[in-house]
Amino acid sequence: MLFTHLADDLFRPLASPSRAFNAALLLHLHARVFGDAAEPLRKSELLAAIGDFSVGWSQAEIADDEATPVDPIERRSAVFRRLIEAGWLVERRERYVPVVDFDPDARLLIEELARIERGETRSYGGAVLEVLSALESAIASPADRSEALRNAAKASRTFLGHLRGLAGAMRKLEERILREPDLSAAFRLYFEEFVERHLVSDYRTLHTRFNPFRFRSGIVREAGRALRDPLTLRALADGNLREGRAADLAAAERMVRTDLVEILSIFEGLDPHLDAVSEVVTRLERRISAALRYRDPRDSARIERAAAALRAVGAGEDDLAGLPLPQISLLRPPIGPPQLTNPRLPRRIIEYEPLPEIDVDPAIEAFIAAKDEFRRRITVTPERIVAYLDARLAQVPALRGSDIAVDDVDAFVVFQRLREIDVLFDGVLRSRYRVARIEGRVSNGWLDCPDFTIERVRAPAARRGAGKAG
Numbered sequence: 194m195l196f197t198h199l200a201d202d203l204f205r206p207l208a209s210p211s212r213a214f215n216a217a218l219l220l221h222l223h224a225r226v227f228g229d230a231a232e233p234l235r236k237s238e239l240l241a242a243i244g245d246f247s248v249g250w251s252q253a254e255i256a257d258d259e260a261t262p263v264d265p266i267e268r269r270s271a272v273f274r275r276l277i278e279a280g281w282l283v284e285r286r287e288r289y290v291p292v293v294d295f296d297p298d299a300r301l302l303i304e305e306l307a308r309i310e311r312g313e314t315r316s317y318g319g320a321v322l323e324v325l326s327a328l329e330s331a332i333a334s335p336a337d338r339s340e341a342l343r344n345a346a347k348a349s350r351t352f353l354g355h356l357r358g359l360a361g362a363m364r365k366l367e368e369r370i371l372r373e374p375d376l377s378a379a380f381r382l383y384f385e386e387f388v389e390r391h392l393v394s395d396y397r398t399l400h401t402r403f404n405p406f407r408f409r410s411g412i413v414r415e416a417g418r419a420l421r422d423p424l425t426l427r428a429l430a431d432g433n434l435r436e437g438r439a440a441d442l443a444a445a446e447r448m449v450r451t452d453l454v455e456i457l458s459i460f461e462g463l464d465p466h467l468d469a470v471s472e473v474v475t476r477l478e479r480r481i482s483a484a485l486r487y488r489d490p491r492d493s494a495r496i497e498r499a500a501a502a503l504r505a506v507g508a509g510e511d512d513l514a515g516l517p518l519p520q521i522s523l524l525r526p527p528i529g530p531p532q533l534t535n536p537r538l539p540r541r542i543i544e545y546e547p548l549p550e551i552d553v554d555p556a557i558e559a560f561i562a563a564k565d566e567f568r569r570r571i572t573v574t575p576e577r578i579v580a581y582l583d584a585r586l587a588q589v590p591a592l593r594g595s596d597i598a599v600d601d602v603d604a605f606v607v608f609q610r611l612r613e614i615d616v617l618f619d620g621v622l623r624s625r626y627r628v629a630r631i632e633g634r635v636s637n638g639w640l641d642c643p644d645f646t647i648e649r650v651r652a653p654a655a656r657r658g659a660g661k662a663g
Contacts, residue, residue, distance in 0.1 A: 206275055211256060218272070233292035235290060236292065252268075282299075321352065321412070323344075325408045327341040328415050328416060335429045340432075359470055360466065360469045360473060413460050426446060430442055430448075570602070575621055578622065579625070585597065586649060590649070594611065595633060595634075598637075599638075609639075609640055626650060630643060
């Protein structure tokens, strides 16, 4: 396991008060500083890179305690020693020059953290298409691309893990929103975290026109077809054995069956996970809607206060000289029927017209029938060859090509393929007839080619004896 090879204090920088700075620095070193460099970096270059990155961070964000230096030169050295002591970086000398590189085992972990930070696991379409393309590639060429099946199973597990993580993240955010005493903060969490991060970027992806689950049936169909085909299973198992992923053929076949069953079970059992996500969304939307409805307390005395104010105005003196002019604009009429909600109009009856009857031209029908007949006459099938040869081998044990009479075009279409009968149609007729090349040529006015003989393949004597005994 990876954790048996990692340093004991590897996660200490990621759990310290400066964990945000340390995590950002490690990702920066992995992506920008080391990058695709094949050789380790000089220590001076790495210290300069740490110093440049630290410019945008405050002392409080970088320091773990009061012993962390404030001076930028000394502080970058302290940060460098922090990563060395934790086991993220390894320092050594090459020709008296100190160089630094990531620890090989720690590099595996930082690459995974970088992948999570980039958010690659949030692409539903990419995950589903990766499974489908890898599965189709493995089934189309099982002898050469058996590794694609392993990749398809791995992508399926990753996809299911993200779907489970989506439901868990939504439930966690739901608890945070419900525990928030301030309604403004709760609404901010709902719209910024829940709606923008999950509902729009992840959940809504499942309900769009280009839903990635439209490929789900193809994945289930391909995996089920491969499980039912023993030849495909054997070819995939041979590929695993040849490439050293299994000790023997039985283990390789179990590995293939396990991967296919896992892909099937994942994509056939997605509905409960989707229902769980939909349940969280519905529940939280209902609660937010109720909070908005009852956010302002109801004032049951508003009508009485308004009526009392009107009565007081009406009981006053008629002299309105001291009162302010009413703010009434004749250019903008008050709210009236045009602004009120109109009742829903009755549904219009859908008008339809009967489809016109189309008369097909007899000439077109005759042309289509003639094309079908022409296609039938020029197509050579195993049944047509068997009927042709059985009619001519009924009385003789073998036939020479030069002795076969070609009477018409239909006979010529079959005759010209007799020399290939041992390889024609994937050799399906090889068990019934045998073709041999002989000296001489066939020249019958239709074809000029080397001569040949055709004879029936006789059943073995033991089989004939068994048939007679029966």
